[in-house]
Amino acid sequence: MAKPDMDFYESQDPIWNPALLTIPVPGIRRMVNLAANLDDVIHLSIGQPDMSAPAHVVEAAVEALRAGQTGYTMDAGLPELLEALADYYGQRYQRALTPENILVTTGATEAIYLALTATSAPGREFIVPDPSFMLYAPLIRMNGGVVKSVPTRAENNHQLDPQDVIDAIDMNTYAIVLNSPSNPTGTIYPRETVEAIVEEAAYRGVYVISDEVYDHLVYDGREYPGVLSCCSDLDHVMVVSSFSKTFSMAGMRIGWLIASQGAIRKLRRYHMFTTTVANTPCQWAGVAALRGGRGFIDEMLAEYTRRRDRLVELVAQTPHLTGYTPEGAFYLFPSLPEGIDGENVALRLLKETRVCTIAGGTFGDSCNNALRISYSTSLDNIERAFERIIPWMEKQDF
Numbered sequence: 341m342a343k344p345d346m347d348f349y350e351s352q353d354p355i356w357n358p359a360l361l362t363i364p365v366p367g368i369r370r371m372v373n374l375a376a377n378l379d380d381v382i383h384l385s386i387g388q389p390d391m392s393a394p395a396h397v398v399e400a401a402v403e404a405l406r407a408g409q410t411g412y413t414m415d416a417g418l419p420e421l422l423e424a425l426a427d428y429y430g431q432r433y434q435r436a437l438t439p440e441n442i443l444v445t446t447g448a449t450e451a452i453y454l455a456l457t458a459t460s461a462p463g464r465e466f467i468v469p470d471p472s473f474m475l476y477a478p479l480i481r482m483n484g485g486v487v488k489s490v491p492t493r494a495e496n497n498h499q500l501d502p503q504d505v506i507d508a509i510d511m512n513t514y515a516i517v518l519n520s521p522s523n524p525t526g527t528i529y530p531r532e533t534v535e536a537i538v539e540e541a542a543y544r545g546v547y548v549i550s551d552e553v554y555d556h557l558v559y560d561g562r563e564y565p566g567v568l569s570c571c572s573d574l575d576h577v578m579v580v581s582s583f584s585k586t587f588s589m590a591g592m593r594i595g596w597l598i599a600s601q602g603a604i605r606k607l608r609r610y611h612m613f614t615t616t617v618a619n620t621p622c623q624w625a626g627v628a629a630l631r632g633g634r635g636f637i638d639e640m641l642a643e644y645t646r647r648r649d650r651l652v653e654l655v656a657q658t659p660h661l662t663g664y665t666p667e668g669a670f671y672l673f674p675s676l677p678e679g680i681d682g683e684n685v686a687l688r689l690l691k692e693t694r695v696c697t698i699a700g701g702t703f704g705d706s707c708n709n710a711l712r713i714s715y716s717t718s719l720d721n722i723e724r725a726f727e728r729i730i731p732w733m734e735k736q737d738f
């Protein structure tokens with residue numbers, strides 16, 4: 341049976357807007373809170389980089405503060421950051437963007453919030469891959485929209501079949517949410533998949549809302565097929581990203597949304613009524629990050645690649661877990677045998693071995709028998725965690 345998607349306890353206090361019932365108690369929070377009461381926990385649960393932000397980026401934020409950059413910026417964002425983003429995307433995808441195509445937000449989270457809540461309304465359908473990052477479905481449902489899940493399968497390394505997405509489009513479909521590289525699976529959709537979906541969506545008048553926060557966590561020298569490199573114009577796309585993962589700046593809270601000038605004008609007004617502007621000194625830090633070269637990213641990729649490769653080996657040695665080689669982000673989403681409840685396993689693993697993973701069901705209904713393992717932690721922690729997990733799994737008779 342599908343788990344209830346809401347905390348019924350909250351519904352007993354009439355003060356709250358019933359729309360809040362769509363916001364679940366995040367499975368991640370539940371596990372991390374439980375872990376906080378235990379000693380000697382190794383976290384394979386973390387969703388943010390464990391490296392420090394580059395020194396020149398931190399310095400730029402400090403300098404901005406010292407220079408008195410403590411007021412509001414323009415509502416669309418600091419002009420210098422908008423220019424830097426337009427140049428950066430222009431070079432990356434050979435696509436001409438102007439600052440009017442960009443809105444700077446408080447992390448990708450605000451950009452996702454704006455995109456989904458500005459378009460969702462009762463009866464409108466949104467196609468969302470399952471499993472997916474847990475923000476999308478509640479934000480769609482909050483405004484009465486309907487989530488149409490397209491399950492991906494472990495045996496295909498959670499690749500999204502573009503035909504499944506196209507077949508799910510109907511008269512009530514307003515948008516398709518994509519997230520590549522994916523949280524929780526680390527899957528990257530190949531260019532053919534993104535192009536097929538973007539083309540069909542534009543033809544059918546449906547938006548593609550693409551969450552690309554992991555767009556630099558792409559391994560093995562693979563080319564990254566961002567939506568901006570797969571669409572002929574911006575009329576039906578909204579691309580979201582941020583500095584959080586690429587430059588280890590999650591706490592600095594700077595993200596952005598790229599769309600047609602008309603869409604940006606609309607969202608800009610909405611943004612003024614939600615957060616007004618993003619953090620000013622951290623926008624200066626963002627300018628430094630974009631103008632500062634790829635050195636940091638390359639070092640980070642080398643480190644994550646080492647961890648990923650070792651994690652793939654360790655998962656292959658673990659009884660009852662079936663893995664694959666993720667191509668991006670810093671997650672692996674191995675499966676337990678069919679019918680085994682990942683939530684129960686994650687809870688027992690935490691209590692009995694003090695290793696914290698996240699149950700697959702946190703990310704959708706189609707993968708209750710999976711665990712999300714994050715390798716945004718040291719190689720040493722990964723080794724130590726599997727020294728506990730492997731003997732524990734050997735004892736299970738799933």
Ligand SMILES: Cc1ncc(COP(=O)(O)O)c(C=O)c1O
Nearest residue numbers: 387447448449473523582584595
């Ligand atoms: C897929 C995905 N999108 C968005 C976010 C949020 O990014 P930000 O820190 O820029 O708000 C995360 C954070 O974990 C994520 O995994």
